[in-house]
Amino acid sequence: MAASQGKIILYSYWRSSCSWRVRIALNLKEIPHEIKPVSLIKGGGEHHSNDFREINPMEQVPALHIDGVTLIESFSILQYLEDTRVHRNLLPSDPIKRAKVREICEVIVSGIQPLQNLCVLIHVGEEKKDEWAKHWINRGFRGVEKLLGASAGKYCVGDEITLADCCLIPQVFNARRFHVDLRPFPIILRIDRELERHPAFVAAHPSNQPDCPPEAHK
Amino acid sequence: MAASQGKIILYSYWRSSCSWRVRIALNLKEIPHEIKPVSLIKGGGEHHSNDFREINPMEQVPALHIDGVTLIESFSILQYLEDTRVHRNLLPSDPIKRAKVREICEVIVSGIQPLQNLCVLIHVGEEKKDEWAKHWINRGFRGVEKLLGASAGKYCVGDEITLADCCLIPQVFNARRFHVDLRPFPIILRIDRELERHPAFVAAHPSNQPDCPPEAHK
Structure with a gap:
């Protein structure tokens, strides 16, 4: 599924704890991905740019481009990975x-x-x-x-x-x-x-x- | 499962939007339950009482007693209901x-x-x-x-x-x-x-x- 839809891209800022949550899950699940840094500092914050607002209307990182769509909100992204990448579960079955x-x-x-x-x-x-x-x-x-x-x-x-x-x-x-x-x-x-x-x-x-x-x- | 474990009790405050989320889901799923009001106003707030702190260490409503356990945090409760009461889905399958x-x-x-x-x-x-x-x-x-x-x-x-x-x-x-x-x-x-x-x-x-x-x- 992922392969047919191209590269997985994580829009991330190094010190953002919400980006970091997703980085951990991508690593634990061994999902190959590319990181595109979005500076929350440079020029008042790249997350407030018109280009990035198209990616995430909340003007926040992370955003994850995956399976042909762009997902936002870190905990929702974590659960999407859990729903679709089931080879290393991060939620118990009980x-x-x-x-x-x-x-x-x-x-x-x-x-x-x-x-x-x-x-x-x-x-x-x-x-x-x-x-x-x-x-x-x-x-x-x-x-x-x-x-x-x-x-x-x-x-x-x-x-x-x-x-x-x-x-x-x-x-x-x-x-x-x-x-x-x-x-x-x-x-x-x-x-x-x-x-x-x-x-x-x-x-x-x-x-x-x-x-x-x-x-x-x- | 629910029946064998006794009554389902929702600790709720009338104007709490987080309690309200859970009340809607319980109603949509037609899950019989009892509401125990917890005043966030009376005497500085009943949610800060020692008794209620045992129910929810975050000192917030809602809390839901169900299936022999007490669950807290409204969105987690909603997803528990979704995991266990599948007769009226509130999450799409896709x-x-x-x-x-x-x-x-x-x-x-x-x-x-x-x-x-x-x-x-x-x-x-x-x-x-x-x-x-x-x-x-x-x-x-x-x-x-x-x-x-x-x-x-x-x-x-x-x-x-x-x-x-x-x-x-x-x-x-x-x-x-x-x-x-x-x-x-x-x-x-x-x-x-x-x-x-x-x-x-x-x-x-x-x-x-x-x-x-x-x-x-x-």
Whole structure:
């Protein structure tokens, strides 16, 4: 299906946690793809250009060109990959476990990330933005940590990597960027350590992206 | 399965748009359930009580007790109902159409609602909250309207009611609460009119909830 429709292209920004979620899933599922960087900084942001607005009317990354269509919204993209690339499942087959995975995803995807993304922080203003981001990440991570207390094995839900892990790891990176004290979240920290050397997660890391500026490399 | 595990209970607040999404889906799928109102106002909010924190560590409605477990996060709950109550599908079977439904859902569930929910508006402050809510609803609806331009038939995606409609209608109600001018969004308005008399949507409406205060009835 994919091959007949041409190359898979991910529109991505190196530090975007939503792009990063999709990069992890593409790597875990071993789906060959090309990354087209979209700078959220250059010239006020390439995502606001007329050309990119045609790709994503929400003027955000990621967008994924796949199977002849362009898909937007990272969690929707993750589930499309899950629906169509079934050789490496990132959702458990048991419906209650699937719900537990999606709960953790949703706390991050709806409850944390939207409140600390770039366009909201610009609106909050330079002076207040760090305190604002910290507040919402802390609030969300308190919930995630409690959910993980009931669901986690080696990873977020049991011992297999799921979509919840694809969402959690980029959010931990953002938490560190905003100097959130992560010590109250020992399960989150343990899972982050567990996955920091996993090849699919390493390859998806901001510092390994083609558009990562040299000064940001670890 | 459901019957053997006892009654299905939805923890809901009459004016919560996230509770409302789930109420619509339960009605469309004709799933018998009991509504337990949780006041987000009384005594600083019953959702912050110790008892409710045991039900939902995120201290939010909705929560759904079903099949022996308690599920949280409205979009995850919707997808659980879709996974387990298959007699009235709210996601198309075609994976690209499913992605289009989930895209619209995600713009609302992650891109609009979290930025205008009660706990964020409290944080924004009385003086600025209306302008703030309006800004994010307008931004999100501009994206939704463009997506609908490509996907809508009678409803959000084609001519069948989907999860996208369950998410859209409550968000239109919120837009009106914040006095958003909806005239730039003719497709959204048309779908809202299409569904305002649908029995599943009528029964789920805030004004028809057991905890709707008498002065708020239309």
